[in-house]
Amino acid sequence: MMKADRTELSLIGVAIAVAIAAQFSPNWLVFTLTLAISTGLVVMGVVMLMRAGLVSFGQGLFYCLGGYAVGLGGRFLGITDALVLIGLGVVATVAIAMILGLLVTRYREIFFAMLSLAFSMILYGILVKSHGLGSTDGFGVVDWTLLWFDSKTGDSANMALMLAIALALLIALFLNRYFKSSIGLACEAIRENEVRVEYMGISRQQTLYINYVIAAAIGSVGGSMTALAAGHVDPTMAYWTISGEFVFIAILGGTGHVAAPFIAALIFTLVRTYAIELAPNAWQMILGIVLLLIILFLPKGIWSLFTRKKGAAS
Amino acid sequence: MLTVWAILIDGFIYASWLFLVAAGLTVIYGVMRILNMAHGSLYALGAYAAASALGWYYADGGDQLWMAFAIIAVCAVAIGAVTGLAIERGLLRIMYGRDEILMLIITFAVLLILEDVMKLVWGTTPYFAYQPYAAMGRINIDVLTVSRYDLMVLVVSIVIGVGLWFWLERTRIGKILRSIIHDREVSKAMGVNVGRMFTITFMIGATLGAIAGGITAPIISVVPGIGIEVIVLAFAVVVTGGLGSITGAAIGAIIVGLARATSIHTMPELELFIIYAVMAAVLVFRPHGLFGQAVARKI
Numbered sequence: 001m002m003k004a005d006r007t008e009l010s011l012i013g014v015a016i017a018v019a020i021a022a023q024f025s026p027n028w029l030v031f032t033l034t035l036a037i038s039t040g041l042v043v044m045g046v047v048m049l050m051r052a053g054l055v056s057f058g059q060g061l062f063y064c065l066g067g068y069a070v071g072l073g074g075r076f077l078g079i080t081d082a083l084v085l086i087g088l089g090v091v092a093t094v095a096i097a098m099i100l101g102l103l104v105t106r107y108r109e110i111f112f113a114m115l116s117l118a119f120s121m122i123l124y125g126i127l128v129k130s131h132g133l134g135s136t137d138g139f140g141v142v143d144w145t146l147l148w149f150d151s152k153t154g155d156s157a158n159m160a161l162m163l164a165i166a167l168a169l170l171i172a173l174f175l176n177r178y179f180k181s182s183i184g185l186a187c188e189a190i191r192e193n194e195v196r197v198e199y200m201g202i203s204r205q206q207t208l209y210i211n212y213v214i215a216a217a218i219g220s221v222g223g224s225m226t227a228l229a230a231g232h233v234d235p236t237m238a239y240w241t242i243s244g245e246f247v248f249i250a251i252l253g254g255t256g257h258v259a260a261p262f263i264a265a266l267i268f269t270l271v272r273t274y275a276i277e278l279a280p281n282a283w284q285m286i287l288g289i290v291l292l293l294i295i296l297f298l299p300k301g302i303w304s305l306f307t308r309k310k311g312a313a314s
Numbered sequence: 315m316l317t318v319w320a321i322l323i324d325g326f327i328y329a330s331w332l333f334l335v336a337a338g339l340t341v342i343y344g345v346m347r348i349l350n351m352a353h354g355s356l357y358a359l360g361a362y363a364a365a366s367a368l369g370w371y372y373a374d375g376g377d378q379l380w381m382a383f384a385i386i387a388v389c390a391v392a393i394g395a396v397t398g399l400a401i402e403r404g405l406l407r408i409m410y411g412r413d414e415i416l417m418l419i420i421t422f423a424v425l426l427i428l429e430d431v432m433k434l435v436w437g438t439t440p441y442f443a444y445q446p447y448a449a450m451g452r453i454n455i456d457v458l459t460v461s462r463y464d465l466m467v468l469v470v471s472i473v474i475g476v477g478l479w480f481w482l483e484r485t486r487i488g489k490i491l492r493s494i495i496h497d498r499e500v501s502k503a504m505g506v507n508v509g510r511m512f513t514i515t516f517m518i519g520a521t522l523g524a525i526a527g528g529i530t531a532p533i534i535s536v537v538p539g540i541g542i543e544v545i546v547l548a549f550a551v552v553v554t555g556g557l558g559s560i561t562g563a564a565i566g567a568i569i570v571g572l573a574r575a576t577s578i579h580t581m582p583e584l585e586l587f588i589i590y591a592v593m594a595a596v597l598v599f600r601p602h603g604l605f606g607q608a609v610a611r612k613i
Contacts, residue, residue, distance in 0.1 A: 055415045103598060109415045110349045114553050115597060118590040121546055125586025240546055244422055251419065281433040288426030292405070295420060 053191030058116030066223025138234025254301020329571025338522030344558030354545030360527025390528030398520025556603030
């Protein structure tokens with residue numbers, strides 16, 4: 001029997017609380033929450049890479065693969081079960097990430113950033129020219145089912161949120177342990193000094209490779225959930241500015257805790273909802289200024305606000 | 315045979331444009347080790363400044379071609395130099411010494427800010443400044459017609475390329491810059507004012523971006539988002555050729571330009587794909603680009 005630590009208990013507690021609160025929330029909030037959690041999942045992938053010292057400006061690639069797997073699976077394979085569709089996305093993404101990983105994990109710093117950007121732009125380029133798939137407009141996702149549930153008859157927004165919470169909880173619990181596992185710790189060591197990591201007999205190549213593939217798979221789940229919730233996929237999911245937003249959210253949250261990406265994604269999604277209505281032409285400017293302020297004054301992200309307090313008390 | 319000629323002409327014209335766009339990026343990276351994501355915004359700023367100034371000029375009844383070019387040059391240089399100075403002095407200066415990758419994210423923030431500043435200043439309606447392009451007309455090469463304006467871009471690009479080479483290789487300031495490229499700390503110890511050199515470099519790089527935008531303005535419709543599209547192309551070119559190398563940028567531009575032209579004339583659906591595929595292919599075999607130099611890892 002494995003002992004659950006405090007983080008795990010609080011993660012489960014928060015997930016249940018959010019799920020119950022959602023039953024009494026208006027529809028727009030439920031939808032926003034689903035998007036925030038899905039985005040948080042993709043950002044989690046970016047954070048995993050950041051812990052290893054790599055910044056990806058191409059995580060949109062896996063986000064888009066997950067989304068399109070849901071769209072294509074429903075459209076051409078006639079699959080309607082949400083979990084099977086998400087699984088399809090994960091399998092496809094892992095297959096592609098296992099090939100790309102061999103190449104990109106040889107690179108560091110800006111070269112890693114640019115190469116990952118290039119690969120997501122390749123996918124964007126292919127999708128934009130695929131007229132059968134709606135080109136730049138994308139296409140709608142078919143109605144989906146989940147066990148007894150059918151999105152045609154039931155409250156699909158609510159169900160999507162429940163599914164997102166469940167998946168996010170499972171992934172967060174897994175990552176909480178993963179970050180403390182030998183491979184998770186090795187990633188942090190690689191960020192600090194990879195040559196010494198090699199001296200200790202750990203293969204940096206292998207560590208980064210495994211980390212990269214897991215990050216990709218999680219990004220794909222985020223993309224699939226977004227597609228299920230929004231009911232639509234389009235090539236901009238792979239455009240590099242979307243990946244830039246993921247990097248922004250990752251920096252906003254910081255790499256200190258598994259919950260940080262979700263909190264940052266929620267803030268991001270909520271602020272965007274209002275900012276686009278109130279000041280549509282100043283939204284990116286707000287993002288840019290906040291990004292600079294965080295880099296200058298809060299380099300470990302908003303999560304450091306919590307930990308700093310705790311450190312001062314003890 | 316005709317297709318081959320068309321590919322060569324289109325390819326080199328596109329390559330010259332790519333070189334214009336990428337030159338500033340590679341100069342800044344070479345000297346300062348900053349991969350400037352805001353370079354695309356400087357391109358867009360140059361395009362907006364030139365397009366609106368040309369709009370006034372033609373609305374006022376002007377029709378002199380040389381005046382149009384003078385306007386483009388003055389606008390682009392002015393806005394590029396001023397914005398470059400503001401970014402370097404106002405922001406980058408306090409950020410020096412951080413990781414390369416963090417500098418990349420900082421310039422990404424600058425890009426986001428400038429994108430909206432442009433929307434606030436120029437609005438979201440497109441600007442057109444096609445008059446110089448139309449006025450120069452076309453010439454026939456065999457059975458192919460080529461715009462004279464495009465050929466002029468080719469010439470400007472060669473002039474700028476040679477100028478940059480001369481500046482870096484044959485002038486005093488170029489020699490100082492090369493010493494910084496080789497070893498920043500030692501040059502500082504030898505009495506080089508690295509801070510001032512950085513300011514000069516960034517202003518020149520920014521101006522090159524704005525000039526590229528200004529020259530492109532008559533060819534395109536100037537709309538929000540052109541900078542964001544251009545920057546990834548410039549990255550692809552610069553990374554293919556090797557970051558920080560002028561020759562690399564030129565060769566990278568020619569490879570990408572020819573590859574794109576080949577794709578457009580034979581398999582148009584692969585246009586975007588081919589640019590990044592070339593970049594990825596080069597990086598597989600030459601991790602630091604064709605003319606890039608590998609850096610020793612610090613233990």
